[in-house]
Amino acid sequence: MKHLKIAGAVLALAVLSSCAPQEAKQDEKMALDYPETRKDTSLIEDYFGTMVADPYRWLEDDRAPETEEWVKAENKLTFGYLEGIAYRDELKEQMTKLWNYEKISSPTDHGNFTYFSKNDGLQNQSVLYRFPKGGNMDSAQVFLDPNTFAEDGSSSLGGLSFSKDGSLCAYQISEGGSDWRKVIIMDAASTEVIGDTLMDVKFSGLSWRGNDGFYYSSYDKPKGGSQLTGLTNTHKLYFHKLGSAQAEDELIFGGEAMIRRYVGAYVTEDQQYLVISAAESTTGNELYIQKLSDPQAQILPIVTGFDSDQSIIHTEGEDLYLSTNLNAPNQKVVKTSFSMLAPENWVDLIPETENVLNVGTAGGKFFAIYMIDAVNKVFQYNIKGELEREIELPGPGSAGGFGGNWDDEEIYYSFTNYVYPASTFKYNIASGESELYRKSAVDFDSEQYESKQVFYSSKDGTKVPMIITYKKGLNLDGSNPTLLYGYGGFNVSLTPGFRTSNIVFLEQGGVFAVANIRGGGEYGEAWHQAGTKMNKQNVFDDFIAAAEYLISEGYTSKAKLAIEGGSNGGLLVGAVMTQRPDLMAVAFPAVGVLDMLRYHKFTSGAGWHTDYGTSEDSKEMFDYLYGYSPVHNLKKGTEYPATMVTTGDHDDRVVPAHSFKFAAALQNAHVGVNPVLIRIETNAGHGAGKPTDKIIQEQADKWSFMLYNMGYEKLPHPYASAQASAE
Numbered sequence: 001m002k003h004l005k006i007a008g009a010v011l012a013l014a015v016l017s018s019c020a021p022q023e024a025k026q027d028e029k030m031a032l033d034y035p036e037t038r039k040d041t042s043l044i045e046d047y048f049g050t051m052v053a054d055p056y057r058w059l060e061d062d063r064a065p066e067t068e069e070w071v072k073a074e075n076k077l078t079f080g081y082l083e084g085i086a087y088r089d090e091l092k093e094q095m096t097k098l099w100n101y102e103k104i105s106s107p108t109d110h111g112n113f114t115y116f117s118k119n120d121g122l123q124n125q126s127v128l129y130r131f132p133k134g135g136n137m138d139s140a141q142v143f144l145d146p147n148t149f150a151e152d153g154s155s156s157l158g159g160l161s162f163s164k165d166g167s168l169c170a171y172q173i174s175e176g177g178s179d180w181r182k183v184i185i186m187d188a189a190s191t192e193v194i195g196d197t198l199m200d201v202k203f204s205g206l207s208w209r210g211n212d213g214f215y216y217s218s219y220d221k222p223k224g225g226s227q228l229t230g231l232t233n234t235h236k237l238y239f240h241k242l243g244s245a246q247a248e249d250e251l252i253f254g255g256e257a258m259i260r261r262y263v264g265a266y267v268t269e270d271q272q273y274l275v276i277s278a279a280e281s282t283t284g285n286e287l288y289i290q291k292l293s294d295p296q297a298q299i300l301p302i303v304t305g306f307d308s309d310q311s312i313i314h315t316e317g318e319d320l321y322l323s324t325n326l327n328a329p330n331q332k333v334v335k336t337s338f339s340m341l342a343p344e345n346w347v348d349l350i351p352e353t354e355n356v357l358n359v360g361t362a363g364g365k366f367f368a369i370y371m372i373d374a375v376n377k378v379f380q381y382n383i384k385g386e387l388e389r390e391i392e393l394p395g396p397g398s399a400g401g402f403g404g405n406w407d408d409e410e411i412y413y414s415f416t417n418y419v420y421p422a423s424t425f426k427y428n429i430a431s432g433e434s435e436l437y438r439k440s441a442v443d444f445d446s447e448q449y450e451s452k453q454v455f456y457s458s459k460d461g462t463k464v465p466m467i468i469t470y471k472k473g474l475n476l477d478g479s480n481p482t483l484l485y486g487y488g489g490f491n492v493s494l495t496p497g498f499r500t501s502n503i504v505f506l507e508q509g510g511v512f513a514v515a516n517i518r519g520g521g522e523y524g525e526a527w528h529q530a531g532t533k534m535n536k537q538n539v540f541d542d543f544i545a546a547a548e549y550l551i552s553e554g555y556t557s558k559a560k561l562a563i564e565g566g567s568n569g570g571l572l573v574g575a576v577m578t579q580r581p582d583l584m585a586v587a588f589p590a591v592g593v594l595d596m597l598r599y600h601k602f603t604s605g606a607g608w609h610t611d612y613g614t615s616e617d618s619k620e621m622f623d624y625l626y627g628y629s630p631v632h633n634l635k636k637g638t639e640y641p642a643t644m645v646t647t648g649d650h651d652d653r654v655v656p657a658h659s660f661k662f663a664a665a666l667q668n669a670h671v672g673v674n675p676v677l678i679r680i681e682t683n684a685g686h687g688a689g690k691p692t693d694k695i696i697q698e699q700a701d702k703w704s705f706m707l708y709n710m711g712y713e714k715l716p717h718p719y720a721s722a723q724a725s726a727e
Helices: 065-083 088-099 502-507 525-529 533-552 568-579 605-612 619-628 657-669 692-708 719-726
Strands: 002-007 029-034 044-047 050-053 108-110 113-119 127-132 141-144 155-162 168-175 180-187 198-202 207-209 213-218 236-241 250-254 262-267 273-279 286-291 300-303 310-316 319-324 332-337 347-350 356-362 365-372 375-381 387-391 398-400 410-417 420-428 434-438 449-457 463-471 482-485 511-515 561-566 586-590 642-648 676-681 712-714
Touching (some): 029 065, 065 657, 065 692, 088 502, 155 207, 198 213, 207 262, 213 262, 250 262, 319 356, 375 398, 502 511, 533 619, 561 568, 568 657, 642 657, 676 692
Parallel strands (some): 482 511, 482 561, 561 586, 586 642
Antiparallel strands (some): 002 029, 127 141, 180 198, 207 213, 213 236, 236 250, 262 273, 310 319, 319 332, 332 347, 356 365, 365 375, 375 387, 420 434, 449 463, 463 511
16 A cells, blocks of 8 residues: 555644735645556557556556456545544635525516425425416426435426527436436426437427427447447437427437538527538538428528537527627628628628627527626627617626527626625616526625736737635735636636635635636637647636746645546646656645546547547647646646545546556655545536535535645634624
């Protein structure tokens, strides 16, 4: 067994307070034994003349008995370590109290009813309610309760779609966090289940064609033990006719005749057209259309190839309105007609600007949501593309929900930022007036906190935005525990959003920082491309520069800095901690893509190649990936930061093998007093649909591990007591 010394059971660390904390008594230690992880030294592969060993490949078989035993041993070590932190239960208790407030979604109308979801506070899954249209929430009845799907709350509602008249409903169930779903069909009036249950549906919406049935997408499910890890490359679009068996479903698009990795479809609001999107990766899509009024109508191409992203956002008779970044990296809205589909016939309606555009439609209007330095501004346009007004938001932050039916008179939108809990507003489309519909009931006083945006220089001089959040009166003396979060990939933008789990941390003097690094979509496709393939190091450099800025400006120090990211952000953390292990005290690579030589061999991983490239593309691409792949860049005899890798045993998007192999290699390479552990959530997937009790425990474990390894002996007064004393 390998031995590591950590702080002892007495947890002799310092009190976290507004003054500088005392350091831990480093002479109080006890031994921590890592499980023995077998190495297969015979497995060596030749990549363009470079021989690469893969001693932990056996951990890729996540259903093998040996892997299961390894998971049990690692979890025993990890949870034993966490149980030894004196304030872990206290943090869980504080967060449980904070989480225990009523959460209600914006309402939506379907047929004769208005629907909304509600969580009483600590329910594992939110419940869908409804009341007669024109009534009020006081008369609402339960329509669908996902808490009945599984006794432990591990099954969740994975999607829901009503027919145009609201009389029929189809919903998806995700079991254990898996991306594989089953689909249940209901008579919405009686709530009785009708027809067959569809099985093995993945990466799919559900879109009704009248009351005849609906379109959905899926793959052939891999066989045997490979069901959670096997490749899923050929997506297929089907039509399920109500009352028929799934085996009789009609293949509409995709399959062997036209292999595409991702295929999705939707019926337009006027029920005239079927719109099909087909893609080979996460960037760029083909667009097709079919006129549904003609049974013999062909599926016609609008855009072929994968150099741009586009979708149809509205149709009116023969007129089609599209959102696209074709020759407009920041997106624009164009108009054409069904008889003139080709891009050369498109006419700009809302032209591209210097800011990234996202468009919603409702009430006969277009709502242009612009992202300006990672925060939103919203403008209302008429169908001619004429600007009518800017919609006043409560402040800098994230706005969502500007969409609905074309004949709506009112819509609901949400607003949030890092110190503004998500609240719902009702908006009158004709007058432009907004009113607060429902304020968040979370126990949080925004006036006590500050959230400000800064711009720092990356290694190559690029200016990068970062939003830093903390309690007012913070001393910039380098002593503050700080969590730096990032993602940096797939055109994903990190816009401000409130997190209940951050309250405890902020209340105790913590600093939460989010860096809007390259690879994301904050400044459009150019910003995205600057962090892909042979530019991927820019992403890591941006994040490293963010950490250095926080240290140089006195927000924190290396001893008080933690970094966190999930999925592609898990790759970010894995790469940064291997390149600069001296820069932080704690690292949290969550559900990360950590083996860059083999990521494309599992589930839909091959679809990520436009962001990453693959080890099989060329020697140049292999060399680049091999140069930063976290699993392959751990160096024997290096002291790494205290690390808690996290994953779910049912993650079939970024398979847990990434985390398993990284944790094994990290434990083998690491020297020093910092613990390097892996926390494996059982019966859980990539993150979506995770039950409330698991979220709370996971967050309590994160903050406990982080603060303990920054040298804190105990917490200040519990959050509720601190609030009471402040009043």
